[in-house]
Amino acid sequence: MTTARTRRAVLGAVGAGLTGGCLQSEQRSQTLTMGVIPDVDPDTAIEQNTELAAYLEFELDVSVDLRTTTDYAGLVQAMTAEQVDLGYFGGVSYILAHDRANAKPIVVGSKSGTTDWHSVFIAHESTTVTSMDDLKRSADSLDLAFGDPLSTSGTVMPTYYLRRRHDLFPDRAFKSLTHVGAHDAVVETVAGGNSDVGALNARIYDRLVETRSVDETVTEVWQTPGFADYPWAVNGSLNEGTVSGIRDAFASLDEKGKDAILDQQNVDKYVATDHEDFEELGDAVRMMELLNDDDG
Template identity: 30%
Template sequence: MFRILVRGLLLMLLTGAVNAAPVFVFTAIPDQDETQLKLRFQKIADYLQEELQTEVRFVPVKSYAATITAFRNNQVQLAWFGGLSGVKARELVPGSIALAQGIEDPEFKSFFIANSSTGLMPADSLPESVRDLTFTFGSKGSTSGRLMPEYYLRETFGESPNDVFSRVGFSGNHSRTIALVESGAYQLGALNYKVWEAAVADGNVDTSKVQVIWETPTYPDYQWTLRGDMDAVYGEGFSDRVQQALLKMTDPELLRSFPRSGFIPASNDDFEPVRKVAKAVGLLD
């Protein structure tokens, strides 16, 4: 009798281990340094784990391209993407869906900043005097730090950035762009306006050395994207539960991680303008 009970218990444990849902993993584009990313998103992991009642883990990545690769390879199932990285990821993983975006994301914008030594002042358009200065984008795969700034540079000057500026670089992330322009390593740069505003509010920018000289027209940007096969893995309705958890995230401390004032529903069609611009600029086949 004892042996039967033991066998039954072992069978239950083994069956439970087999049927246990795998860890739900998410990541985010590295628009700031890795330390900041971990601080920002571990709290989000804890929140999602409580809401979804399944183990949730945040995994940082080193580059925008690595974020897309991790999503394509199912190393992560959910990602906080920028507009361009989200479009690329969804094209690589058919059936994946944009679930939610920040309230600010349908009308996002980029700031062009300049070192005070240039003498450039805020204006309604980019002046001809930026020619032959040095300029840095953020990451090569960034929507707000590369794609849209390049699009508007080409629209303004009718030339590629390499033909407009004496030197063009890629800082890697928005925080680094601020630091490089503030220090004078580059005279100009373009970045995500939310990162700029947060850095200024936190006292991390010397506005006597660097300031915003122009802001782009608005465009759709960041969003949460989920792989399309999640209901088959975690159970019917799981995708809806993930979306609802994101939409009802109202804790100000959690929202500061992005930073956003809240989240609203998103769809793949919302980012069609980004896809068209990426094709026009040559960043998407």
């Protein structure tokens, strides 16, 4: 068993924020570089994955180098540059990593019997917006907050449903549109009155409500239909034996009673997945023209 040396590092752009360059092939059996998107603030993203990293170290008998990025595009770039072996992506950022780096999804989280995720629209009580009909009627007088531009549940799918179901183009229909980064930042922005309405990941919002981290001035307006999101994906250069070991380690978390880790991941268990499960996101990605965006 190698000595645990999980590091807390926030990565910037590839080549600037990453240290040590690409992993050499002979090092991959000894060190696993694990990257996670900053869907919450970077410190929290690391904290929520530290125990998981330690578990993988023990199960795989490797050292895990745990890192996060300054934004979602950073993790796509890191995977493309082969500076990340295992990544926790949003659905859209995974599709980009698959397109650019042949990233392969191996597991997704299941909660309450489903692997679907949802976006939730929220509003500040001062707006009197309580339904999507209200939101549509008042859009031109409302400031809208989204998450990271590549966030599946914080930007892409909310945009998809606004356009397809309500004929609202966020960048034109609202008084203003601001991207504030992490999902918890969306709640803080709306609660602070800096935006009238916002959209974020529904599971994260529900967790914030459960922990009483949501100001009473914020109300839920609507949850979208479900969609695939948040896969753990591996670099296409990893050998199948390593990939199989990682997949098995995730899948056995519930059998081994690792409830604390699963709770931190906001799932009940992990189940196997493949690229076909994410094909429905392709329509939204093409609609947003993200595959042609050189910045990720």
